[in-house]
Amino acid sequence: MPTPSNRAPSWRARLAERRAKPGDGRPLPPYRWWHTLTRSLFLLDRPAGVSPAGIPVTTTYAVDVRQLGDRDDGEVRARLYRDGVQTAVSRLPARFAVLGGRIEVAARTTGLRRCHFVTDAGDERQLDPHPRSAEGLRARLHYRHPSLSRAIGTLATLIVLVGVCIAVPQLVETLTQIPQVADTVGTFTSPIRLSTVGNVAVTLALVLATTERALRLRSSWLDDLAG
Known part of the structure; x- marks a missing residue:
């Protein structure tokens, strides 16, 4: 039986990959308190090697979703930022290639149902919500x-x-x-x-x-x- 790392992606996965387009290089907008009910922001830190000084380097990915859709056409999209710079954008469901795997984003009419990092080996975990987002506040309640x-x-x-x-x-x-x-x-x-x-x-x-x-x-x- 093939392992998750070498199993061919499904047609839905291939469609999601083709849906992703290059980002425009804009910086990640700051998260404001009035975004709480309309904006989802999830974060992922990934090791990116070692600096010449021998210090581990970390790359931070951010997935930004405006729940009410974009202003120009109302389409709900996921935007991927790497170290604060927009690198990709996609309609949902989205599938972004990142260091060591991919980020998968999916939603229903009631909100996001998936924002997970899937490793090349097939392991997965949910990204961390921004602490001031509604998802972050809910996660804090669960932790405390x-x-x-x-x-x-x-x-x-x-x-x-x-x-x-x-x-x-x-x-x-x-x-x-x-x-x-x-x-x-x-x-x-x-x-x-x-x-x-x-x-x-x-x-x-x-x-x-x-x-x-x-x-x-x-x-x-x-x-x-x-x-």
């Missing part, structure tokens, strides 16, 4: 209060699961009210009916829960369905 963090994560997952169970039957009922659909598959009556206030409360809870999961890069198709 792991039990509370796990409880919040479990609650968020339960809310998403319950939200899907509430939302899907109502959505199916709405769809089967369309005459063309009703003529083909018949109608469906949801066993769950909530008041307007109840639906608003569920929606708000789902927004909070899916956001919390996105901050931990735990988004899945359930979050998209719940949203």
Whole structure:
């Protein structure tokens, strides 16, 4: 069986590699407090050899994603910076070649679901979020209060699961009210009916829960369905 280091990349991986374009050399913009809800910034330090003086040299990569998309076309892109200089840009999902491996970035409608470094040997780990980013603040909570963090994560997952169970039957009922659909598959009556206030409360809870999961890069198709 081939090892991860010599296995041929999938067609999705090859497509993601071709999607990456050279960067324009701009410096990495500083992270401001007002970026917290709209900008994800992840960092990776990689050994880059030894200086002539025998001092280990480290290269720092940064992946910058504006969650609301670029101003010109609204497309969500990942930008790769090496030591503060933009070297590549790609639509998502993205795959950037770096020292010793690659950085893979993927997202769902609810937020990032992946920003990982994958070594040439196939090992992987998540990049470190910028400490002032929303992801960084969530990571700090987990580091300082792991039990509370796990409880919040479990609650968020339960809310998403319950939200899907509430939302899907109502959505199916709405769809089967369309005459063309009703003529083909018949109608469906949801066993769950909530008041307007109840639906608003569920929606708000789902927004909070899916956001919390996105901050931990735990988004899945359930979050998209719940949203």
